[in-house]
Amino acid sequence: MSGNKAVAYKSPGVVEVIDTPYPTFELKDGPGVNPANVGRKVPHGVILRTVTTNICGSDQHMVRGRTTAPADLVLGHEITGEVIETGPDVEFIKVGDIVSVPFNISCGRCRNCKEAKTGICLNVNPDRPGSAYGYVDMGGWVGGQAEYVLVPYADWNLLKFPDRDQALEKIMDLTMLSDILPTGFHGAVSAGVTVGSTVYVAGAGPVGLAAAAASQLLGAAVVIVGDMNEDRLAQARSFGCEAINVGAGDPADQIEQILGVREVDCGIDAVGFEARGHGGGAGAQEAPATVLNSLMDLTAAGGSLGIPGLYVTGDPGAADDAAKKGNLSLSLGTGWAKSLSFTTGQCPVMKYNRQLMMAILHDRIHIAKAVNAQAISLAEAPRGYAEFDAGAATKYVLDPNGYLSN
Known part of the structure; x- marks a missing residue:
């Protein structure tokens, strides 16, 4: 050869x-x-x-x-x-x-x-x-x-x-x-998904969809997937997920319409560092900390965040100098106050x-x-x-x- x-x-x-x-x-x-x-x-x-x-x-x-x-x-x-x-x-x-x-x-x-x-x-x-x-x-x-x-x-x-x-x-x-299947599964396991859990998955790309399917395999009661792409949201609905368009408004408002409460047991970030701001429609600007901060708001106290979404230490195309080095404006105080757990990094x-x-x-x-x-x-x-x-x-x-x- x-x-x-x-x-x-x-x-x-x-x-x-x-x-x-x-x-x-x-x-x-x-x-x-x-x-x-x-x-x-x-x-x-x-x-x-x-x-x-x-x-x-x-x-x-x-x-x-x-x-x-x-x-x-x-x-x-x-x-x-x-x-x-x-x-x-x-x-x-x-x-x-x-x-x-x-x-x-x-x-x-x-x-x-x-x-x-x-x-x-x-x-x-x-x-x-x-x-x-x-x-x-x-x-x-x-x-x-x-x-x-x-x-x-x-x-x-x-x-x-x-x-x-x-x-x-x-x-x-x-x-x-x-x-993607182990990565999505790792996100769900890291988020603490188990029988009866309510789960929010940010991102309806392949990893997000895999995390949603993995959450169902683990016994979740309700899996909600958020994205701005209607075709990808339709794909999430095709196998039994709820789906919300985060470009249309606050995810918490839409989650409340589904669950009756504004929080979920488990949060999964399947977006990563190219996240865009919520509520701005198709023209929403890039805001790399959006998903992580949103998940801290949306996840119930004592819960966990699984973060299979990719974050990097070098991003020449970032919106600001801090993000170019992987430095994001996180509301860590929210996570601390709610005793949230975080799992990041490559899936093993x-x-x-x-x-x-x-x-x-x-x-x-x-x-x-x-x-x-x-x-x-x-x-x-x-x-x-x-x-x-x-x-x-x-x-x-x-x-x-x-x-x-x-």
Whole structure:
């Protein structure tokens, strides 16, 4: 093998399918690769032929130019694949296995990994804890929106599906195990969702919809989803959620109309740092602390906030100098006065992915339907990015090697 096609970030608003090197068991220099990782040997890794790889809202932040991502960075951290080559130190994963790849890259050896904190592995990113494929400032591990991709620490990282035929039959659901379903589930668990809970999910993008579906799986009595995009709100209603348009007015007023009270038991932020102010309609201005402050108001005293929405330390497109460094005007006094708990950061995917795999395989959750998954070819990725950026109520699943068309 010598060739490989991949989706790369070129400039704000522009992605292209490029020719890129076929992966080897050694990290090479390239866009975004941490110099300390160049030449790193990966005998514990495998090479996958990509079965599916999804466009994520986190990718979209980079493509909009809202991070310090360099040109030609190969994108993609939501990966499902077939093992076609194993490194000499791989013992249990075999050629031919169909596997889900957690978006967190973790070593399985450090203190954090041993404590199930795989989102903040200490050994894979020389700059700071935590890493991911195809993402800015995450160590430079090459992304998986490609025909082939390298996965390190394969025996530890990969979730093998128990039956190949069953996996391919349910692949549009199983592809969500790499990120958005565990991330949404983590948001719900962190928010304390349980049987009978009332839940407010801010954001009706794929992660928000996954958090809503996860809340239902956990037994929530009422799940309310807020957004400004009517198509995405309709998608939330399609699987039994209540939906409110936060561009039309105060979310608390609309929640009161549904529940009879102005608060919920559990709050989930699935928006992140590109949030816009409430009540301003389609022209609402960006106000990155809006969702967090709103959730502190809306969540009952003693409750919890799950915050899977992405916040960054470097945002060149932010509205003010403070936000460019990730500094937001939070009403922390409100959170303190109400004794609220907060959980932020990457979802530790391995904490949840096997259980969620079983829920999918046994038809306890239909996540592809909930997020309106649509398969497109690798060549159609630029169109998928553009439509997703324009607000399409769709989760785009790339099919680089034709598995979905066979």
